[in-house]
Amino acid sequence: MNEKTHDIVIYGATSFVGQIITHYMAEEYGCDSLRWAIAGRSMAKLMDLKQSLWSSSKNLAVLTADANDLEALTTLCHSTQVILSTVGPYDLYGEPLVKACCQTGTDYCDLTGEMHWIKRMQEKYSEVAVKSGARIVHACGFDSIPSDCGVHFLQKHSAKKHGKPCSTINMGVKRISGGLSGGTIASMLNMTKQIIKDPLLRKELGNPYSCCPPDHGFTARQDNISVAYDEHAKSWLAPFMMAAINTRIVHRSNALSGKAYGEQFYYQEATLTGDSKAGEKRAKRMATGFKLFNLATAISPIRWLLERFILAKPGEGPSPEEQLNGEFDLRFRGQTEQGEVVKVKVTGDRDPGYGSTAKMISQAAMCLAFDIDQQTPGGFWTPATLLGDTLIERLQTHAGLTFEVLAD
Numbered sequence: 001m002n003e004k005t006h007d008i009v010i011y012g013a014t015s016f017v018g019q020i021i022t023h024y025m026a027e028e029y030g031c032d033s034l035r036w037a038i039a040g041r042s043m044a045k046l047m048d049l050k051q052s053l054w055s056s057s058k059n060l061a062v063l064t065a066d067a068n069d070l071e072a073l074t075t076l077c078h079s080t081q082v083i084l085s086t087v088g089p090y091d092l093y094g095e096p097l098v099k100a101c102c103q104t105g106t107d108y109c110d111l112t113g114e115m116h117w118i119k120r121m122q123e124k125y126s127e128v129a130v131k132s133g134a135r136i137v138h139a140c141g142f143d144s145i146p147s148d149c150g151v152h153f154l155q156k157h158s159a160k161k162h163g164k165p166c167s168t169i170n171m172g173v174k175r176i177s178g179g180l181s182g183g184t185i186a187s188m189l190n191m192t193k194q195i196i197k198d199p200l201l202r203k204e205l206g207n208p209y210s211c212c213p214p215d216h217g218f219t220a221r222q223d224n225i226s227v228a229y230d231e232h233a234k235s236w237l238a239p240f241m242m243a244a245i246n247t248r249i250v251h252r253s254n255a256l257s258g259k260a261y262g263e264q265f266y267y268q269e270a271t272l273t274g275d276s277k278a279g280e281k282r283a284k285r286m287a288t289g290f291k292l293f294n295l296a297t298a299i300s301p302i303r304w305l306l307e308r309f310i311l312a313k314p315g316e317g318p319s320p321e322e323q324l325n326g327e328f329d330l331r332f333r334g335q336t337e338q339g340e341v342v343k344v345k346v347t348g349d350r351d352p353g354y355g356s357t358a359k360m361i362s363q364a365a366m367c368l369a370f371d372i373d374q375q376t377p378g379g380f381w382t383p384a385t386l387l388g389d390t391l392i393e394r395l396q397t398h399a400g401l402t403f404e405v406l407a408d
Contacts (some may be wrong), residue, residue, distance in 0.1 A: 013038035014048075018038075022049060031106040037315070039064065040087075102134045127198045138382075149249055166342055170232070216251075221266075234283070241290070364391060367394060
């Protein structure tokens, strides 16, 4: 096999989150000791991005390839060990690069939360990835590293302390601040359009085990939170926008790890709104707002108005100040079948969707490039099953995340 020129290539580097990733990588690792490159469609935009870095960026390689040009993407893959992709909506633009990675044995990570697309990629290319040795890891941002690795971290502690995993885990979002970028909104709206065109897709997306291997065998009923009160958390619960993504990644991790969490494992995510009447009202407002947004985006004329005049457009997103001042605090409560309890806290020090996500996926790519045994089989993995403890260590050392076991 030819020697790879690069360890990591950031594809879609000039996207909103791609620029944040590029600046983070330059600040964290420089452009001399690490063999990495930025890539995308426009050489002019890539050069502008390169020039926005400090003078040492003269050694940063700049590569071009169109997202629909399989031949150019294949050439790109041959040059690197790992591709980090930010090019979304992935349902519209992501498949050729996944195909190229699977065919060339190139490791890959991305930020997608488009579960229908993840399932389609698994169905089409799993055998190819296994044969070539390519390790494909979707959902390497706020969707779904904190949830997936948070559950992994909790279950490791439960096994150590109680000799068994927790059969039930509830995650509550205690605090979160930050904004959505136009790219994320575009992905959400594209998924809505796909559901309207294909009614069967709604049923698929309603299946909590949709991304598990076909022979997963899981039958435990999984709930979708609307408004409820949690006696353990002493808080009202409201829906969490990312729960439909994170829960499915966590269940896939359970399936891929040989049902390490149990065959009847239950996992739920919600937003904690407080114990008072005000908390109850906030939960009801959030649930109503969630329903109204879904309804509005499902109606074509209203969706057009939202896209045209209200919602952020691709390339737009939280300001640097908003990213810096953003944060998240997630609380996990696990319980074994015998009633033993484990509590874990996972926090991040930046806007979850962009400032923190940029650091998370960068460290996932570093894990793929430097920490994973090259004998590890190819295929479609999750962050917890492939990167696990090593990624958690990297996140705490380089990405401003904390993973902490709490006293019961």
